[in-house]
Amino acid sequence: MTEVQDRRAAEAPADDFLRFPPDFLWGTATSAYQIEGAVAEDGRTPSIWDTFSHTPGKVNRGDTGDLAVDHYHRWREDVALMKDLGLSAYRFSVAWPRVQPTGRGPAVERGLDFYRALVDELLAAGITPLATLYHWDLPQHLETPSTGGSAAGGGWTVRETAERFGEYASLVAGALGDRVRHWTTLNEPWCSAFLGYGSGVHAPGRTDPGAALRAAHHLNLAHGRGVAALRAALPGTAELSVSLNLHQVRPLTDSPEDQEAVRRIDAVGNRIFLSPVLRGRYDTDLYQDTAHLVDWEQLVRPGDLAAIGAPIDQLGLNYYSPAVVSGSGASRDNCHGSSEHSPWPGSEHVAFHQPPGELTAMNWSIDPTGLRDLLDRIHLERPGLPVIITENGMACEDYVTPEGEVNDRDRIAFVHQHLTAVHRAIEAGVPVAGYFLWSLLDNFEWAYGYAKRFGMVHVDFPTQRRTPKDSAHWYGRACRTGAVPRSLS
Ligand code: IFM
Numbered sequence: 001m002t003e004v005q006d007r008r009a010a011e012a013p014a015d016d017f018l019r020f021p022p023d024f025l026w027g028t029a030t031s032a033y034q035i036e037g038a039v040a041e042d043g044r045t046p047s048i049w050d051t052f053s054h055t056p057g058k059v060n061r062g063d064t065g066d067l068a069v070d071h072y073h074r075w076r077e078d079v080a081l082m083k084d085l086g087l088s089a090y091r092f093s094v095a096w097p098r099v100q101p102t103g104r105g106p107a108v109e110r111g112l113d114f115y116r117a118l119v120d121e122l123l124a125a126g127i128t129p130l131a132t133l134y135h136w137d138l139p140q141h142l143e144t145p146s147t148g149g150s151a152a153g154g155g156w157t158v159r160e161t162a163e164r165f166g167e168y169a170s171l172v173a174g175a176l177g178d179r180v181r182h183w184t185t186l187n188e189p190w191c192s193a194f195l196g197y198g199s200g201v202h203a204p205g206r207t208d209p210g211a212a213l214r215a216a217h218h219l220n221l222a223h224g225r226g227v228a229a230l231r232a233a234l235p236g237t238a239e240l241s242v243s244l245n246l247h248q249v250r251p252l253t254d255s256p257e258d259q260e261a262v263r264r265i266d267a268v269g270n271r272i273f274l275s276p277v278l279r280g281r282y283d284t285d286l287y288q289d290t291a292h293l294v295d296w297e298q299l300v301r302p303g304d305l306a307a308i309g310a311p312i313d314q315l316g317l318n319y320y321s322p323a324v325v326s327g328s329g330a331s332r333d334n335c336h337g338s339s340e341h342s343p344w345p346g347s348e349h350v351a352f353h354q355p356p357g358e359l360t361a362m363n364w365s366i367d368p369t370g371l372r373d374l375l376d377r378i379h380l381e382r383p384g385l386p387v388i389i390t391e392n393g394m395a396c397e398d399y400v401t402p403e404g405e406v407n408d409r410d411r412i413a414f415v416h417q418h419l420t421a422v423h424r425a426i427e428a429g430v431p432v433a434g435y436f437l438w439s440l441l442d443n444f445e446w447a448y449g450y451a452k453r454f455g456m457v458h459v460d461f462p463t464q465r466r467t468p469k470d471s472a473h474w475y476g477r478a479c480r481t482g483a484v485p486r487s488l489s
Helices: 003-010 048-053 071-085 109-124 159-176 189-195 209-233 256-279 284-290 304-308 368-381 409-427 446-451 470-481
Strands: 017-019 025-029 089-093 128-134 182-187 239-244 249-251 315-318 323-326 351-353 387-392 432-438 457-460 465-468 483-485
Touching (some): 017 409, 025 128, 025 387, 025 470, 071 109, 071 465, 089 109, 089 182, 109 159, 128 159, 128 209, 128 387, 182 189, 182 209, 189 209, 189 239, 189 256, 209 239, 209 256, 209 304, 239 256, 239 387, 249 256, 256 284, 256 304, 256 323, 315 368, 368 387, 368 409, 387 409, 409 432, 409 470, 409 483, 470 483
Parallel strands (some): 025 089, 025 432, 089 128, 239 315, 249 323, 387 432
Antiparallel strands (some): 017 483, 323 351, 457 465
């Protein structure tokens, strides 16, 4: 028995608990740019997020990831925190510009050494690592190459970036494949494509719907190239996935217009990734909705769809909040940042509405039924394919009390409700293999900077002092026991 299993046995709940499968992965998730800092150390070069965050007006209060929560230097302390809490898994991302500063060529060993050491520490602590290859920090060199790049910019709008991603995936697999079994290629490619190139609220901040669609295809292709690279480097051992932020889209009314709005958002929000990854095809209605914006025939080359549809072992699902849409009306899309440019190519006239439910500090409505619905949908579309909840969590207005505590009861209630939904799905036969709470630590929340706190561990940003919140203790107990109470007292 490992130390963690020992503690599980000792704390095994008596009754009135929802018990999860024994091999269920209980973890937290983070991403490199949001926590590491050390942006110019050991050969790392700027990513598109360094450039974007240093551009005046792009990020709240001008915050950047330069220091973030200094995880690059405090990783031992952070792993020790996870161990103390009894977590059994940890999802982190690898920073591409640490490994390949120009996005091409040989790896920088110092960059890889950081992740080797991190993974070794996790394994020694009995924590299963799950590595994400890409969580939005594209090397700036691939967005605007100093030589040979097109003036309009490259990045994910050009096919070349997908090919480079395949090479990068091989390098990381070669370095970490002996230690890491669980891999996810991309995190939320919808955000990379449509917030990065469509609405412009994320790096690189472009606002061209055609570019966003090209980016989506090239991200899909990158996933395919990544899967091929990981399979080649790690035959028979790796478990591969991609993490999608699927949108649970509901109509405002039963009217045909509102049903049509759901169809459109589902096409460009979900099926643009689900269909090629799970079925090796794009859907006809997506082509039709966006034909005026992109030449799909030229974009999708022979062999692309077969590469993208190569089998995966799990699907990563990131879920926060559902969406309510109508065919017309005034739009209020709280979830995707404010911009005069729509992140929904071909669906610009669709209006978003505030869904019912209490709100998080992001103004996102709380509704665990959206998670359950998405799990059921995936199960219906691909019965038997295990799903890992690779992100779920909430931002709260957290603060440390004079007693040195952070009493985040709302977060505990949120996680409890969502784990309950997951448990019900498992009971109904959906193979959910794990749950990763977003996030381990308060961190750089993209365009919101440090103003939003998602961590189960509070970080006092000026001192970098870590304080586990009440939710960390609650979640730690769930991880150690493999169970949550049926109801919260
Ligand atoms: O912080 C992000 C994360 O990087 C991607 N998924 C959503 C989280 C909360 O906004």
